[in-house]
Amino acid sequence: MASVSWMAVMLLLITCRESMHCDGLTVDPPDDLVISDLGHFGRLQISWSPPASQINETECSHLYQLEYFNSYTDSWSAIRTFKRTYTAQFDLMKDVRVRVYTLLRGPCTNDTLIKSSSYTEVVQKPPSTGVGTPVQDFVCVYHNMKYVECNWGRSPKLPANSQQHLYFWHKELEQAEECPTYVKTGETRSGCNFTESSLPEFTDVNFCVNGSSQEGPLKPAFVSLQIQNQVKPGTTEKLDLRTDPDAQLDLRWNGPAGKIPAHCLEWEVEHNQEGPDGKMTSQQILTNQKSLKLPSIHDTQRNCFRVRSKLSKYCANKGFWSEWSPQTCQPEKREVASNPWDIVPVYVYIAFAILAILVLSLCVGAVLKVRSLRDVKKPDALLANLFARSSVVTVTDA
Numbered sequence: 001m002a003s004v005s006w007m008a009v010m011l012l013l014i015t016c017r018e019s020m021h022c023d024g025l026t027v028d029p030p031d032d033l034v035i036s037d038l039g040h041f042g043r044l045q046i047s048w049s050p051p052a053s054q055i056n057e058t059e060c061s062h063l064y065q066l067e068y069f070n071s072y073t074d075s076w077s078a079i080r081t082f083k084r085t086y087t088a089q090f091d092l093m094k095d096v097r098v099r100v101y102t103l104l105r106g107p108c109t110n111d112t113l114i115k116s117s118s119y120t121e122v123v124q125k126p127p128s129t130g131v132g133t134p135v136q137d138f139v140c141v142y143h144n145m146k147y148v149e150c151n152w153g154r155s156p157k158l159p160a161n162s163q164q165h166l167y168f169w170h171k172e173l174e175q176a177e178e179c180p181t182y183v184k185t186g187e188t189r190s191g192c193n194f195t196e197s198s199l200p201e202f203t204d205v206n207f208c209v210n211g212s213s214q215e216g217p218l219k220p221a222f223v224s225l226q227i228q229n230q231v232k233p234g235t236t237e238k239l240d241l242r243t244d245p246d247a248q249l250d251l252r253w254n255g256p257a258g259k260i261p262a263h264c265l266e267w268e269v270e271h272n273q274e275g276p277d278g279k280m281t282s283q284q285i286l287t288n289q290k291s292l293k294l295p296s297i298h299d300t301q302r303n304c305f306r307v308r309s310k311l312s313k314y315c316a317n318k319g320f321w322s323e324w325s326p327q328t329c330q331p332e333k334r335e336v337a338s339n340p341w342d343i344v345p346v347y348v349y350i351a352f353a354i355l356a357i358l359v360l361s362l363c364v365g366a367v368l369k370v371r372s373l374r375d376v377k378k379p380d381a382l383l384a385n386l387f388a389r390s391s392v393v394t395v396t397d398a
Helices: 002-019 346-397
Strands: 031-037 041-049 061-068 075-081 085-089 096-105 119-122 136-143 147-153 163-169 181-185 188-193 206-211 221-225 239-243 251-253 265-274 280-287 291-294 302-311 328-330
Touching: 031 119, 031 265, 041 061, 041 096, 075 085, 136 206, 136 221, 163 188, 239 302, 239 328, 251 302
Parallel strands: none
Antiparallel strands: 031 041, 041 085, 061 075, 061 096, 096 119, 136 147, 147 188, 163 206, 181 188, 206 221, 239 251, 251 291, 265 280, 265 302, 302 328
C-alpha cells in the first residue's frame, strides 16, 4: 500500500513539473495563433503571441511547444522553440491542424519546466470554391535524372472551354513561377516539361494546378514532392548472353548512361524458357549486380532474357521502373524455310488470272465461230439440191 502511495506522489510531481508550479503558479497557452499562406502552395508560416497573463513575466524565459498534423506521414510532429514563428509544409488538399503550448522556466518556477495544461489550436479547411474537380493522377517523373516531366489527367467534370495552368515553387525561388513548357494532348494541356528549367533535388517542390473557365475559376490541386524520389532510369540497350564451357548461361549488361550512381540501381531480370513442345515458363529475378549466371541448361530449351532497373530504397524513398531492355535469346530463333510460292507477289497471281480468262475467252469464241459456220453450210447444201432437181425436170419435158 505504501509503494502505491509513493508511485502516486511521483506521478503528481512529474505532472507538476510540466503543468504548473507546485506553489500554484499556472501557465496559459499562447494568444493570436495565425496560419499565413505566402503563396508557396503548402509552405505555411505559423505565428503566435505570448499569453497576456505572462507578458510582464521577466524572471522566467518563455518556451513554446508547437504541434502540427503531418498529413504526409499521417502523424503529429512537434518542436520546441524560443521563437514565435515557424514554417512547415502542409497538404492544402486536407485539413491544416496546428496547436501550441506555453512552457515556462526560470527563477519564478524554481528552474522547473512548466507546461500549460491547455493549448491554442487552429484548424484550416481545404479550399471548397471552384468549378469542377481538381486534376486527377498527377505524376512527375525524373527521367534518368536529366529532366522532369509532370503529367495529369483531365477531370470529366471540367467545363469544355476551361484552360489549366501549372505553377511551382521551391525555396530557391522568391515567388511561384508558371510551367516553362506545357505538354498538350490535342488542344488540352495535360503536362509540363521542365527540360529547360532544372528543379533542385532533396528539397520540397510544391505544385499547384488551377485554371479558369467561362463559368469561373477551377478547383485547384496541390502536390508536394522531392524529385530524387521520382527517378525513372534509362533503358538498358544491350544484353550480352553467352554459354560457359560448363554449359552455364552467363548474362551481362551495362547500366544506363547518365548521372545515376551505379550502386543506387537494383535490377529485375525476366527469364523466359521455351521447351521443345513450345510451352513457355517465366520467372523474375532481383539482383544488385549487372550480371547473372544460371545453372546448366538443356540443349532443347530456348532461353530469353530482358532487364529493367529502378533506384533502391537506400538511395530514394520511391521511384519508377525503367522500360524493359530489348530481349536477347539463346539459341536465336530458327527461321523455317518458306515455300517459294509463298513469296510470289500478288500481282503475279492477278496477271495469271487475267491471262487465263483471256485464253478461255478466245477458246469459247473459236468454238462458237465453228458452230456458226456449220449452221450456214447446211442451208447452202439444200439450195444446191433443189436447183439440181429443177434442172432435171426441165430437160425431160423438152
